Amino acid sequence: MKKLALIGCGGIGGYHLEHFLDYRDVELAGFCDLIPERAERFAARAGGRAFTDYREMYEAIKPDMVFICIPPTAHGTIELETIRRGIPFFVEKPVALNLDLARRIRDAAAQAGLITASGFQCRYSNLVPPTLDFIKGHEIVYINCARIGGIPGVDWWKKRSTSGGQIVEQTIHQFDLIRYVYGEPDTVFTLGARGFNTGDPEYDTEDVSVTVVKFQSGALATLSTGCYASEGAACDSKITFSARDSRLDHYIIDRVGIYGLQENADAGVNSLVVKGDGTFSANAREGLQIKDDGQAGIACDRTFVDAVLSGDGSKIRSPYADAFRSLAFTMACNQSMDTRMPVKVELE
Numbered sequence: 001m002k003k004l005a006l007i008g009c010g011g012i013g014g015y016h017l018e019h020f021l022d023y024r025d026v027e028l029a030g031f032c033d034l035i036p037e038r039a040e041r042f043a044a045r046a047g048g049r050a051f052t053d054y055r056e057m058y059e060a061i062k063p064d065m066v067f068i069c070i071p072p073t074a075h076g077t078i079e080l081e082t083i084r085r086g087i088p089f090f091v092e093k094p095v096a097l098n099l100d101l102a103r104r105i106r107d108a109a110a111q112a113g114l115i116t117a118s119g120f121q122c123r124y125s126n127l128v129p130p131t132l133d134f135i136k137g138h139e140i141v142y143i144n145c146a147r148i149g150g151i152p153g154v155d156w157w158k159k160r161s162t163s164g165g166q167i168v169e170q171t172i173h174q175f176d177l178i179r180y181v182y183g184e185p186d187t188v189f190t191l192g193a194r195g196f197n198t199g200d201p202e203y204d205t206e207d208v209s210v211t212v213v214k215f216q217s218g219a220l221a222t223l224s225t226g227c228y229a230s231e232g233a234a235c236d237s238k239i240t241f242s243a244r245d246s247r248l249d250h251y252i253i254d255r256v257g258i259y260g261l262q263e264n265a266d267a268g269v270n271s272l273v274v275k276g277d278g279t280f281s282a283n284a285r286e287g288l289q290i291k292d293d294g295q296a297g298i299a300c301d302r303t304f305v306d307a308v309l310s311g312d313g314s315k316i317r318s319p320y321a322d323a324f325r326s327l328a329f330t331m332a333c334n335q336s337m338d339t340r341m342p343v344k345v346e347l348e
């Protein structure tokens with residue numbers, strides 16, 4: 001049986017572990033964290049061995065695949081050593097905080113011909129095909145996205161030097177999904193503001209930012225993101241794809257609403273047929289509503305594992321080289337905030 005290992009037994013590592021526990025065709029062989037109790041806790045649940053040094057783990061168990069779930073500043077030697085040993089890897093987003101480093105990892109993985117994947121699970125949602133369908137059938141003129149919430153609980157988050165800031169660490173999911181369903185950015189211009197979050201002297205990142213994007217297609221987008229709002233005040237994370245005759249609201253991992261097409265709802269919309277199974281419903285006032293089925297994260301992990309088992313990586317929706325581009329998109333926003341100038345996105 002092929003062996004799976006995981007490095008970084010923190011919050012997102014636990015999310016992946018929950019998925020792994022259902023696997024019957026893969027051995028959950030090793031778990032590694034700098035904090036021994038964390039690795040031991042994972043190993044106790046999954047049945048593998050615990051390590052504090054990933055090199056020792058690689059030597060001891062010789063994994064066939066690894067999930068790398070470490071904080072944004074910890075990337076680099078782990079991936080390069082993983083590539084040197086020829087181990088296919090899944091790495092959490094953001095894949096680094098330094099584009100030159102990410103480029104080196106991308107190129108080394110490509111040269112080694114390794115299967116790679118990254119943690120953009122939103123790409124695997126059942127909401128993606130109808131969104132792709134809508135975008136294929138309508139000329140999108142404008143995209144609007146807002147994600148307003150609070151400060152995540154991990155220590156490294158509150159400093160821009162260790163998290164990348166909210167756009168790079170968090171709202172990268174929205175930037176990435178827009179790239180996946182719509183297309184590539186050309187230029188960004190971002191303004192950020194600080195001073196609204198007070199009380200924690202260690203906190204030093206933007207409280208709110210607004211980005212204007214010009215896409216290669218010529219369309220425009222605005223993406224706003226903020227981490228100043230308490231739970232009740234948070235705004236949901238919505239991406240609106242706006243066309244001349246209709247619009248689609250994509251709420252990541254929640255639901256999609258399509259408006260302006262009611263007259264077509266019974267007949268099907270751009271090959272999107274309203275099914276009788278409760279998944280899709282249409283009503284003149286509410287438009288066509290589609291619920292997320294909650295399977296995106298499971299599908300994301302399993303797609304990587306299946307790719308390693310079969311040797312065919314073609315179903316992976318976010319290989320490392322593509323995740324690099326989403327990193328470049330968001331890093332361009334940081335550069336623009338710092339220079340107060342528009343920045344061309346370096347996709348290569």
Ligand SMILES: NC(=O)c1ccc[n+]([C@@H]2O[C@H](COP(=O)([O-])OP(=O)(O)OC[C@H]3O[C@@H](n4cnc5c(N)ncnc54)[C@H](O)[C@@H]3O)[C@@H](O)[C@H]2O)c1
Pocket residue numbers: 007008009010011012013032033034035038052054069070071072074092093094119120121154169
């Ligand atoms: N895909 C998603 O939706 C999603 C959600 C949350 C977090 N993330 C990403 O996952 C990454 C980790 O986030 P988290 O919330 O799990 O952080 P965390 O701090 O909870 O966990 C990270 C773990 O990595 C360990 N670690 C650090 N360096 C290590 C090393 N060299 N060797 C072994 N272990 C090491 C730490 O001790 C810690 O236990 C971040 O990049 C974050 O952006 C992705």
